[in-house]
Amino acid sequence: MYASFAVIIDSFPYLIQGAFITAGIVVCAMLFGLVLGVCIAIGIIYGPRPLRYLLNLYLWIFRGVPVLVLLFLFYFGLLTYLGLNLSAFASVAIVLGLTTAAYQANIFKGAILSLPRGQFLAASSLGMSDIQAIKSILLPQALRMSIPAWSNEYSIILKDSALAFVIGAPEIMARTQFIASRTYQHLPLYITAGIIYFVLTWLGVRLLLQLEKSVRIPGYSDHGTNP
């Protein structure tokens, strides 16, 4: 019992450093996924037919193949095949970003389609181009509506980021495994790691809730809470 505590206390700073790396992976992946997801959503809604097929194929692949397989394919497969040299951190961020983009695209697609058609018509009637209308009228509304779903996506990506250890990115999970293999205190260490993930999930969700509140427009219901 005492040995367990000692290991946890000794390794805690090391694990917390890992938490920063995990957070870095998640933030990079989410932002990359956000930009790509918005582009895909707009492409699917407004793009020409061939592009739409292509993008739907993208969604199908990235929503159907496990993250673990994508990681192996990207890191051990494609990078070697193409002769590229990329850090484990960057690889995980890219793979998770590509995955979450597929899900985020669906979220934005839903949000944009749920906007009343009048919004686009009104923008066009004021002389805005399609791009201007999307950028300054549709996106600000759709992005606000997407925040609750985004918080869900965040917690998924955070948990998926634990898979980064298979390619050796030095995040929480990899560090925990490293210490556990040396001290044989598997149970207390993995529980500690679990608690760190739990706190990170909770923190992120709180933060996004705060963001949602701070950008809320009075009288604008995006939850359908109004009767």
Place this chain on the structure above:
Amino acid sequence: MELSQFYQDLLPALNKGVIMSIALIIPSALGGVCIGIAAGSLRTYGPKFIRKLCDGYAAVFRGTPLVIQLFVLYYGLPNLGIYFSPYGAAVTGFMLCSGAYQSEYVRGALLSIKRGQYWGAQALGFSSFQTVFWIIIPQAMRRALHGCGNEIIYLIKYSSLAYIVTCMELTGEGNTIATEYFRFTEVFMMVGLYYLVLVSCAMLILKKVEQWLHVPGFGHQES
């Protein structure tokens, strides 16, 4: 047409792996749904203490990565003298994790049933059991179906994590061949294709079931 040695090795290995994957997915999905229904109902209607307990269960399993849960089961519990086989650890972990997510959909579905539905039944003289059996369950089932079905699709993808606790399924078999021939790209593209087929089949079945149970005014309206 003669397949190269590589493919002669790869395809049987993947076929063997996919059978193992299915053997992981089916009991996990069934167990997850059962746990989800039980925990979801208790979280909605249970006595306060049990409700809190089940809320705690769902929060823990939804708030931590599945890898950690599997590691605790497979590498952690032996510290306490509890040993799992790789297969046992994987199925147990999948069931518990999936059940936590399923309970969320079940709870949401139960909460979405308006008080008026109970009253309407009671006013006609239904007993409590009849109300639950004929009114609440058929409605909750339809409301929860989409979420629960998607959860099973997630489960198919996450079954790849069984490889991490050394249970040789699709991903694991693929990895063995990939390391042997050092041809990761082809192998994992092939593995990805297998998963795509599994997931697509599950989606198709889910869609069929949804259509079969469809009632106007229920379920979700996404394409």
Place this chain on the structure above:
Amino acid sequence: MTAAKTILEVEGLHKSFGDNTILKGVSLTLKEGEIKVLIGPSGGGKSTLLQCINCLVTPESGTISLHGNTVNLENKKELYQLRQRVGMIFQEFNLFDHLTALENVTIALRKVKNFSKVSAEKRARLELEQVGLGDKTDLYPAQLSGGQKQRVAIARTLAMDPEVLLLDEPTSALDPELVGEVIAVIKALAAKGMTMIMATHQISLISGLAQNVLFMENGVIAEQGSPKELLGAGKQTRTQGFCDRLSDLGEGGS
């Protein structure tokens, strides 16, 4: 009418939710074929009274008697019996959303009264035709208008052969243009001699149908009498004042 026997007797009902007392000792008797109308401001206890009579809400004290037999509210069997014999129409219809109009009517017949499928359907079609929905039997609630939903709800209740019908503001949740079709059904029921207690804000129902008007306020029946006594020209009753305000607001019309 004087000879008609008493069907339902309610004595000293009390009900509170937390600190908020909704019913402070309400009593009423209902004779066969009688129609009583409950009016009064919202929050006055009309809905709660009707829900208590059907035991959807359990009153804290007071008795409910059907044909002179006091119902033991603790006994589930007696409760289910009471509810089968006292029908209830809700403001929000409360149709079962996963069942078609026909199934909404048959389900209670089959499960509660153990009708066979065939005879339940026969009866259900008859009731739906009576309310003018013979052609809508296979539609789901989500595909019906408010007025049609309320008529299905009425058919569903009538199929159980209730001796008393409780109607809780049956037209309040409807769009104005749909109120008429429901009122027509209720008037037809009245003409057939159905015993009813109805909470409503609909002036035409109050003056046209009620034999007895009960004005409820703050959990008690403040005034009662025939429409003539309470609403006749020059009567300075609170009921009169309340109804005048309703007409001014245009809520009463149709």
